[in-house]
Amino acid sequence: MTGGRAGDVFGPLALSLELAFVTTLLLLVIATPIAWWLSRSRAPWKPVVQAVVALPIVLPPTVLGFYLLILLGPYQPPGSWWFTLTGETLTFSFAGLVIASCVYSLPFAVQPLQAAFDLVGDGEIEAARTLGATARDAFFSIAVPLAAPGFLAAAVLSFAHTLGEFGVVLMVGGNIPGETRVVSIAIFDHVETLNYGAAHELSSLLLALAFAFLLLMYVANRRRRRS
Amino acid sequence: MSTASPDIEFAYRLSRGAFRLDAEGSAGTEGVTGLFGASGAGKTSLLRCIAGLDVADSAHLVVRGERIDDSANGRRCPVHRRDIAYVFQEPRLFPHLDVRRNLEYGARRRPSPGRDAFETVVDRLSLGTLLSRKPAGLSGGEAQRVAIGRALLSAPKLLLMDEPVAALDAARRRDILDCVKELRAATGIPVLYVSHQLDEVCRLCDQLLVLEDGRVVASGPLQSVLLRTDLPVLGGADAGVVFDAVAVAYDPGDDLSELAIGALRLFVPERHAPGEKVRVRVRASDVSISRDRSDASSSILNRLPAVLAGVRDDGTHAVLLELRLPDGAPLLARITRRSLRLMQLRPDDSVVAQVKSISVRG
Incomplete structure (x- = not known):
């Protein structure tokens, strides 16, 4: 246990910010195609995908x-593959935390993006296509800029939500300083050891x-709505 | 430029619920080809198939010798590689780009038509003052002009226009149609123009395809297709013919211009410079028939000698007369069935067609 030292404020905070940053970047890449598909598809099983995405809420x-602890653990796939490949477990590691955070915050990235994509009309996309744009080109040159507020919302919400996660981190990551000891865990730790001063410090920062x-x-x- | 082959050849079959499209036809690449029909006849569906935006059950399209759709051989050119531009009913401008970037969108993605073309289009469509504006700040007419410019600047092999002026008022509509006509002549890009307004079609088109319940029921040069008064959309109150005339003189005292159609002379209001080409539309309901050849007995200026060629009686109070002018050009007249009986008109009778009003199309 390293909790309790007053100088240990910035370690967990830096780790939290790093986790939130990496998770947000990954989520924007993962959530964008999912959100676009959800916004455009008329597949009968679309509600199933929607429900799965919303589960973490x-x-x-x-x-x-x-479940993540079991799946990421070394005794069965996909965690065992990682173990064979790297000789390390995904659980109780930063990489494992990133994966867990991506799952946990997925709906906070997908839902604002989907709402923004829903507002992008098929009309503009069709116009772009008839002007010589490939589907991918039309997506990046028309849909993405028009959905910019959705990207901002998705990024902010994923970041904030990852910053504030506790339960999943505790289950998957434990409390390893510099590896998995993020702010929320550190605060819990401080309270447990009745170190209210440090808990106050971290809590107010997070708030x-x-x-x-x-x-x-x-x-x-x-601003955007006004302009 | 003129080629012997039909230039644009299409055949599309498509079933969507109760709607069926089974349209086959061809059009020349010279001039504007009108695609005319009542609402729901399948005009937009056909256009969307040609653009590749909708996938037909069976598709065949050749533009200037290039096979674009050929479902029998599994060929279907993707939308962005067809070089077929589309002007929609709504402008569909890209709201995050200013007018200049909207205009350049297509040119950046296809072999660009060049700086001169940009200047020409901007100039003819009067877009110069709008270039740095965002679409949200444009009026309906301005936005549609930008949309037309954007389509033209993508250097298409074929331009599809789906009632592009339907949402505009009459004055804007006329402006834009004139622009389209001019630009088409300047760029040489063939145009397929969808409309359910006969007026628009008569003003703009040289060729006409008539669509009814998803099928092409008539096609050919505008003048001859307009005589297909057996078709519901071309018979009845809207029936009429067009002439391509040349202005020969203007009388400022009476504010009347004299137009020549072969040996015939017509007087129309307003000034047209001698030599100006003028397209006039004469509606059947504006033509009455007289047997009296003396000129003094009527207030009507345009009195044309004609021979009665045929009568179409569709069972209502009015009948349509098909007349031949001395040079063989057709003219339609709509008179009451009672007049027909009282005047004892028979085919080959010589009559005088009195044209009460003429709509002039520059």
Whole structure:
């Protein structure tokens, strides 16, 4: 246990920010095609995909964390493949945390993106196609810029949500300083050891950060709507 | 440029619920080809198939010798490689790009028609002052002009226009149609123009395809297709003919221009410079028939000698007369069935056609 030292504020915070940053980047790449497909598809099994994507919103983090712990563990695929490949386990590692966070925050990236893509008319896409744009070109030159507010919302929400996760991290990552000991875990640790001063310090930082991110998003959205 | 082959050849079959498209036809690449029919006749569906936006059950399309759709041999050219531009009913401009970037969108993706073409299009469509504006700040007419310019600047082999002026008021509509006509002549790009307004078609088109319940029921040069008064969309109150005339003189005192159609002379209101080509439309309901050849007994200026060629009686109070002018050109007149009986008109009778009003199309 390294908790309790007053100077140990920035380690967990830096780790949290790194985790949130990497997760957000990955999620934007993963969520964009899913959101575009959900927005355009008329497949009969689309609701199934929607429900799966939304699951992390309603499941207790412990349930999600429990399944991830098993799946990422060294005793069965896909965790065992990783173990064979690298000789390390995904559980109780930063890489494992990134994967868990991506699953946990997926709906917070997909849903705002899908809402933004829904507002992009087929008409403009068709016009682009008849002007010589490939489907991919039309997507990047028309749909993506028009859905910019959705990308901003998806990034901010994924980032903030990952920053604030606790249950899943605890189940999958444990509490290894520099590897999996993120802010929320450190705070829990401080409270457990009755180190309220350090808990206050980290909690207030997290509160301020979360507020700042959300404020940024809403201000940006308002600017865009006005222009 | 003129080629012997029909230039544009299409055949599409498509079933969607109760709607069936089974349209086959051809068009010349010279001039504007109208695709005319009532709402729901399948005009837009056909256009979307040609553009590749909809996939037909069976598809065949050749443009200037290039096989674009050939479902029998599994060939289907993707939308972006057809070089077929589309002007939709709504402008569909890209809201995040200013007018200049909208205009350049196609040119950046296809072999560009060049700087001169850009200047020409911007100039003719009066877009110069709009270039740095965003689409949200444009009026309906301005936006549609940008959309037309954008389509033309993608240097298409064929331009499809789907009622591009339907949402505009009459004055804007006329402006834009004139622009389209001019630009078409300047660029040489063949145009397939969808409309359910006969007026628009008569103003703009040289060839006409008539669509009814998803089928092409008539096609050919505008003048001859307009005589197909057996078709519901071309018979009845809207029936009429067009003439391509040349202005020969203008009388400023009476504000009347004299037009020549072969040896015939017509007087139309307003000034047309001598030598100007003028397309006039004469509606059947504006033509009455007289047996009296003396000129003084009527207030009507345009009195043309004609021979009665045929009568179409569709069972209503009015009948359509097909007349031949001395040079063989046709003219339609709509009179009451009672007049027909009282005047005892018979085929080959010589009559005088009195044209009450003429709509002039520059």
